[in-house]
Amino acid sequence: MTGLVARDVALSLGGRVVLHPSSAGVAPGELVGLIGPNGAGKSTLLRVMAGMQPPDQGQVVLEGRPLATAGRTWRARTLSFLPQDEVPPPPMHVADLVALGRLPYRAHPDRARDGAAVTRALAEADLLALRDRPASRLSGGERARMRLARALAVEAPYLLADEPVAALDPAHALAVMDVFRRLAAGGAGVVVVLHDLMLAARFCDRIVLMHAGQVAAQGRPADVLTDAALRAVYGVEVRRIEDAVIPWRLAGATE
Numbered sequence: 671m672t673g674l675v676a677r678d679v680a681l682s683l684g685g686r687v688v689l690h691p692s693s694a695g696v697a698p699g700e701l702v703g704l705i706g707p708n709g710a711g712k713s714t715l716l717r718v719m720a721g722m723q724p725p726d727q728g729q730v731v732l733e734g735r736p737l738a739t740a741g742r743t744w745r746a747r748t749l750s751f752l753p754q755d756e757v758p759p760p761p762m763h764v765a766d767l768v769a770l771g772r773l774p775y776r777a778h779p780d781r782a783r784d785g786a787a788v789t790r791a792l793a794e795a796d797l798l799a800l801r802d803r804p805a806s807r808l809s810g811g812e813r814a815r816m817r818l819a820r821a822l823a824v825e826a827p828y829l830l831a832d833e834p835v836a837a838l839d840p841a842h843a844l845a846v847m848d849v850f851r852r853l854a855a856g857g858a859g860v861v862v863v864l865h866d867l868m869l870a871a872r873f874c875d876r877i878v879l880m881h882a883g884q885v886a887a888q889g890r891p892a893d894v895l896t897d898a899a900l901r902a903v904y905g906v907e908v909r910r911i912e913d914a915v916i917p918w919r920l921a922g923a924t925e
């Protein structure tokens with residue numbers, strides 16, 4: 671069976687249910703947007719899907735193999751995870767840090783192939799001009815692109831990225847979403863946590879909408895990003911412009 675599938679995964683942390691039984695997945699060739707308000711459980715579900723956080727119940731299956739028992743190297747080569755948390759970068763140059771994405775291949779290093787993957791990833795994240803800069807001397811958005819480049823350098827068939835465009839300017843955000851689209855067009859399965867509903871509507875094949883620790887809806891953007899759903903989940907009224915969806919004013923606010 672192809673794809674990455676989380677089936678009825680649930681999780682409690684610190685005595686609180688943070689994820690009620692939820693199911694979500696991504697197929698090869700698909701770009702899935704994971705959206706929802708702050709605290710809805712997006713990062714939690716993504717971490718569970720990435721195998722970073724074992725669920726209390728339910729199962730994650732990657733290409734037919736339960737993630738919990740899959741080999742570490744196979745997993746690291748098959749699934750690349752970009753966490754949301756920003757940690758200060760180690761004292762390394764940008765290209766060396768991005769090259770850490772090739773660690774899953776260290777048992778049989780192929781310098782030419784590894785070098786090409788790093789250069790491709792740097793180019794996709796628009797970092798070629800900064801490749802020899804110490805990572806500590808990057809701006810916040812540049813650091814976010816460097817972390818993305820490291821995840822891209824794995825060249826895994828599945829990529830799970832938690833808010834990869836949150837710190838990016840509009841041009842870089844669009845360029846990164848284009849990269850995700852190209853990855854999906856090449857057969858990869860990509861799940862990306864987004865707060866920008868316009869990007870979600872414009873780029874994603876499918877949307878998983880989370881609310882209060884569970885999946886409230888999933889499907890094609892037009893079917894999920896309905897006025898009623900956005901009002902119920904985000905508390906915003908929306909105004910539609912062509913295909914785009916933007917929060918226009920807080921629900922309940924007077925004109």
Ligand SMILES: Nc1ncnc2c1ncn2[C@@H]1O[C@H](COP(=O)(O)OP(=O)(O)OP(=O)(O)O)[C@@H](O)[C@H]1O
Pocket residue numbers: 683684686688706707708709710711712713714715
């Ligand atoms: N270690 C923890 N212990 C207790 N509660 C936690 C822990 N980690 C996260 N939570 C809670 O779980 C809920 C879901 O958190 P999560 O990070 O998945 O939300 P999110 O949808 O990614 O939010 P955001 O958009 O703000 O990044 C939140 O209410 C959060 O406070």
